[in-house]
Amino acid sequence: MKTTYREAMRAAMRDAMQRDERVFLMGEDVGRYGGGFAVSLGLLEEFGPQRVRDTPLSEAGFVGAGIGAALGGMRPIVEVMTVNFSLLALDQIVNNAATLLHMSGGQFSVPLVIRMTTGGGRQLAAQHSHSLEGWLAHIPGLRVVAPATLEDARGMLWTALEDPDPVLIFEHGSLYNVAGELADEAGPVDIDRAAVRRAGADVSLITYGGTLPTVLAAADALAASGIDAEVLDLRTLRPLDDAAILATVAKTHRAVVVDEGWRSGSLSAEVSARITESAFYDLDAPVGRVCSEEVPVPYAKHLEEAALPSAERVVAAARVAVGEAVGEAVGPRA
Amino acid sequence: MTPPMTAEERAALIAARPDRTLDLLRQMLRVRRLEERCVELYSASKIRGFLHVYIGEEAVAAGVMSVLGPDDAVVATYREHGHALLRGVPASAIMAEMYGHAEGCCRGRGGSMHLFDAGTRFYGGNAIVAGGLPLAVGLALADKMLGRDRVTACFFGEGAMAEGEFHESLNLAALWDLPVLFCCENNLYAMGTALERSESQTDLALKAAAYEVASWAVDGMDVLAVEEAARRAVDAVRSGGGPHFLEFRTYRFRAHSMFDPERYREKAEVEHWMERDPIASLKVELEASGHLDEAVWASLSREVDAEVDAAVEFAEAGTLEPVAELARFVHSERGTP
Ligand SMILES: Cc1ncc(C[n+]2csc(CCOP(=O)(O)OP(=O)(O)O)c2C)c(N)n1
Ligand SMILES: [Mg+2]
Numbered sequence: 001m002k003t004t005y006r007e008a009m010r011a012a013m014r015d016a017m018q019r020d021e022r023v024f025l026m027g028e029d030v031g032r033y034g035g036g037f038a039v040s041l042g043l044l045e046e047f048g049p050q051r052v053r054d055t056p057l058s059e060a061g062f063v064g065a066g067i068g069a070a071l072g073g074m075r076p077i078v079e080v081m082t083v084n085f086s087l088l089a090l091d092q093i094v095n096n097a098a099t100l101l102h103m104s105g106g107q108f109s110v111p112l113v114i115r116m117t118t119g120g121g122r123q124l125a126a127q128h129s130h131s132l133e134g135w136l137a138h139i140p141g142l143r144v145v146a147p148a149t150l151e152d153a154r155g156m157l158w159t160a161l162e163d164p165d166p167v168l169i170f171e172h173g174s175l176y177n178v179a180g181e182l183a184d185e186a187g188p189v190d191i192d193r194a195a196v197r198r199a200g201a202d203v204s205l206i207t208y209g210g211t212l213p214t215v216l217a218a219a220d221a222l223a224a225s226g227i228d229a230e231v232l233d234l235r236t237l238r239p240l241d242d243a244a245i246l247a248t249v250a251k252t253h254r255a256v257v258v259d260e261g262w263r264s265g266s267l268s269a270e271v272s273a274r275i276t277e278s279a280f281y282d283l284d285a286p287v288g289r290v291c292s293e294e295v296p297v298p299y300a301k302h303l304e305e306a307a308l309p310s311a312e313r314v315v316a317a318a319r320v321a322v323g324e325a326v327g328e329a330v331g332p333r334a
Numbered sequence: 335m336t337p338p339m340t341a342e343e344r345a346a347l348i349a350a351r352p353d354r355t356l357d358l359l360r361q362m363l364r365v366r367r368l369e370e371r372c373v374e375l376y377s378a379s380k381i382r383g384f385l386h387v388y389i390g391e392e393a394v395a396a397g398v399m400s401v402l403g404p405d406d407a408v409v410a411t412y413r414e415h416g417h418a419l420l421r422g423v424p425a426s427a428i429m430a431e432m433y434g435h436a437e438g439c440c441r442g443r444g445g446s447m448h449l450f451d452a453g454t455r456f457y458g459g460n461a462i463v464a465g466g467l468p469l470a471v472g473l474a475l476a477d478k479m480l481g482r483d484r485v486t487a488c489f490f491g492e493g494a495m496a497e498g499e500f501h502e503s504l505n506l507a508a509l510w511d512l513p514v515l516f517c518c519e520n521n522l523y524a525m526g527t528a529l530e531r532s533e534s535q536t537d538l539a540l541k542a543a544a545y546e547v548a549s550w551a552v553d554g555m556d557v558l559a560v561e562e563a564a565r566r567a568v569d570a571v572r573s574g575g576g577p578h579f580l581e582f583r584t585y586r587f588r589a590h591s592m593f594d595p596e597r598y599r600e601k602a603e604v605e606h607w608m609e610r611d612p613i614a615s616l617k618v619e620l621e622a623s624g625h626l627d628e629a630v631w632a633s634l635s636r637e638v639d640a641e642v643d644a645a646v647e648f649a650e651a652g653t654l655e656p657v658a659e660l661a662r663f664v665h666s667e668r669g670t671p
Contacts, residue, residue, distance in 0.1 A: 024479070048480050050479060055506070056502075056504035056505060056506065056509065058506060060468060060498060060499045060502055061467070061468050061471065061499065061502025061503055061505070061506050062468075062502075062506065063466020064465075064467070064469055064471065064472060064499065065467070065468050065469075065471045065472035065475055065503075065506060066472060067469055067472055068468060068469040068470060068471055068472020068473040068474070068476065068486075069472040069473070069475045069476040069479075070472070070476075071457060071472065071473055071476070072391065072407075072472065072473040072475070072476025072477060072480075073476050073480060074475075074479060074480070076472075076475045081546065088498075090463055091462055091499070092465070092468060095460075095462050095465055096460070096462075096465060096469060100450075101457070101663050101664070101665070101666060102443055102451070102457075102663045102664055103440060103443055103444045103450065103458070103459070104443075104444065104448075104450035104458070104663075105438070105439070105440035105441035105442075105443050105444065105450070105663060106441070106662065106663040106666075106667075107440070107450055107451070107452040108450060108452060108457065109666045140664050141663075141664050141665070163666075164665075164666035165665050165666050178545075203519070239431065299496040
């Protein structure tokens with residue numbers, strides 16, 4: 001079946017609401033408007049205003065209400081329009097959703113799913129282009145996933161809803177229009193494991209979410225010049241699939257981590273640290289990183305492009321890793 | 335403010351149900367004695383971290399809890415020992431929790447500020463001011479969606495009313511017509527910040543009413559007034575009347591926490607409020623009306639002390655959760671919920 005990432009997400013929500021009466025969707029403009037990114041378009045008509053619930057502009061309020069409803073026996077999907085607005089709900093996410101099970105000594109689990117759009121690349125400027133999933137992946141008690149493919153857009157939601165604990169789903173805004181073939185019987189997928197999206201022998205390119213297409217394009221370009229790159233899609237950012245990361249490094253002995261988050265204190269830093277902690281002697285070269293430049297994401301197209309990871313930068317970093325080019329001094333340019 | 339009862343009305347109320355009134359006295363005393371012991375144990379370094387006591391405010395929790403049903407839910411703050419106890423969490427489990435012991439109601443992971451109990455639907459124990467209000471809204475939303483006639487009672491201090499989460503929660507609860515009873519414990523201070531130094535509108539019931547939430551101010555030092563107002567409000571909420579808001583005007587007799595040097599208020603003010611001690615006042619009233627004598631008081635007092643003694647004994651005998659269990663309850667163990 002031909003579909004898009006957006007349609008796959010929508011099919012996942014429809015499927016979930018059909019499967020389980022307790023599932024409902026709530027968020028700003030998910031109903032009448034059809035969703036800020038049109039993901040929930042048509043669901044209001046199908047499921048009615050109780051289960052496709054428009055909320056006021058109250059991120060802390062409705063994210064917290066999602067936590068409460070989960071405690072009360074429902075299986076809410078809370079949509080936060082974009083990750084920037086989730087900052088207004090961080091109290092509820094970090095102080096409540098992530099902690100209640102532990103603080104209560106195992107008594108209260110929070111079976112909640114929060115979906116949000118993340119990432120830049122659409123000239124939306126500094127307040128709408130964040131990649132803050134790495135921040136949230138810092139928090140114990142949360143599971144953080146980043147579907148990058150049609151299969152994962154279709155399949156991660158149901159698995160997340162079956163998880164007894166809070167799961168955050170980050171949907172990169174540049175992926176919604178990605179079109180392709182999806183098996184008619186596509187359904188739930190695991191949310192534990194990373195996946196090799198392209199097998200290769202010379203260097204491991206490790207990424208997730210919105211930069212997966214960029215990295216796959218870089219791998220094609222590298223292949224043209226005789227470098228056989230393996231591409232690992234992390235899929236789940238917390239907990240990280242250490243085994244898959246170490247396995248690809250053991251195979252290629254070289255790694256470049258590609259992350260749209262800023263380099264300092266980023267998810268890429270975490271992945272890199274784990275590699276050096278656990279696979280140092282497998283490495284034939286320092287772990288490379290391609291991240292966003294350390295600036296608020298600018299509006300002008302050329303500046304934004306310069307700020308975000310690109311296939312060219314991934315290719316360059318991979319060439320350094322395999323010793324075909326000399327790297328610049330390690331660390332942020334600024 | 336709901337009009338105060340006349341002396342005759344009060345006498346009639348007490349005469350009509352002396353046992354229930356006596357029980358309210360007992361409940362308040364349970365909280366008072368438990369917390370007085372907590373303070374001692376804090377000084378003895380048995381309890382650590384933050385400890386916020388409720389001494390002076392007991393009438394609020396006693397009155398409200400007495401009208402809730404077993405299926406209702408309670409959401410409270412870090413000043414919640416009394417709420418937990420009166421909701422039915424055993425004193426022993428509360429005390430063991432404050433000792434950080436495995437036998438505590440949260441296996442030592444919560445402490446004084448984070449008491450939880452699934453059995454009594456006691457949802458904490460939230461130490462973020464106003465952080466519990468959205469949870470209460472969600473619990474009530476689940477009840478409404480599932481067609482259950484349960485009430486969620488949410489306690490918070492007047493300080494919470496300056497937070498955005500308060501406003502978001504009242505709006506949502508009213509907009510969606512949810513069965514929440516918002517219980518504001520207005521003790522006039524948020525740490526050292528007096529109400530008039532933090533709120534442009536100090537009539538808190540009026541402020542809440544702006545959200546189309548039925549709101550009343552209640553004398554929070556009078557357990558009978560609290561009980562009466564809470565009963566009416568809970569009945570209304572349960573029968574589909576939408577969210578209600580009660581401002582309980584009360585006062586905390588002790589410091590905000592064990593670290594508070596109380597520079598922000600006059601001793602005379604505290605003493606003035608202590609004349610309205612909810613426990614002493616009700617005791618006098620019951621004595622005057624012939625429903626309480628020296629012997630009954632002595633036995634009640636003994637009974638309450640015995641409960642506290644037993645709780646301390648239980649906590650003292652408690653064990654430490656093995657460090658090997660440290661990482662438990664970060665994620666659910668498979669099979670739940
Ligand atoms: C969001 C937040 N900000 C600050 C604090 C620090 N703090 C703890 S208690 C408190 C005062 C709260 O006063 P109030 O809501 O009136 O409750 P009370 O302590 O009087 O019962 C403050 C400022 C906090 N816990 N949470
Ligand atoms: Mg206060």
